[in-house]
Amino acid sequence: MMFSCNLKTPKFLLVAFLPLALAACVETDGSSSGPAMDASETNAVIGTLGLGCKNRVLQQFNVPNSDITVRPGATLQQDINSGAITAADLRRAGASFDWEVAGRSARGYCNVDGTGRVIEFQQW
DSSP, rough: OOOOOSSOOHHHHHHHHHHHHHHOOOOOOOOOOHHHHHHHHHHHHHHHHHHHHHHHHHOOOOOGGGGEEEEOOOHHHHHHHTTTOOOOHHHOEEEEEEEEETTEEEEEEEEOOSOOOEEEEEEE
16 A cells, blocks of 8 residues: 655655654543642642732731732641642632731731632731
């Protein structure tokens, strides 16, 4: 059997790039994405939820955005480090964040729901 190619692309380019194009095609079984994609999605959700907390601190203290530090709470940080929490978990249950305002003795925590709405805000 013989095949003909009626392309204007030089044949050496087809031969050079065909293996690369085929290597990019991967058969999937329909399961969820790999760990790197899951981690980046989880980090994106954490960032979105943390922004809700940061905005609440901005309202409270009326300081520059750069003076506010918001970090995942200790339990959340452990879950992130161990990979025990997913983006879906965060969207369902929300998260807890510690916050601090530079140059002031203001700090505390806030809990947000899965959409980033602050449901508890504490200062000490």
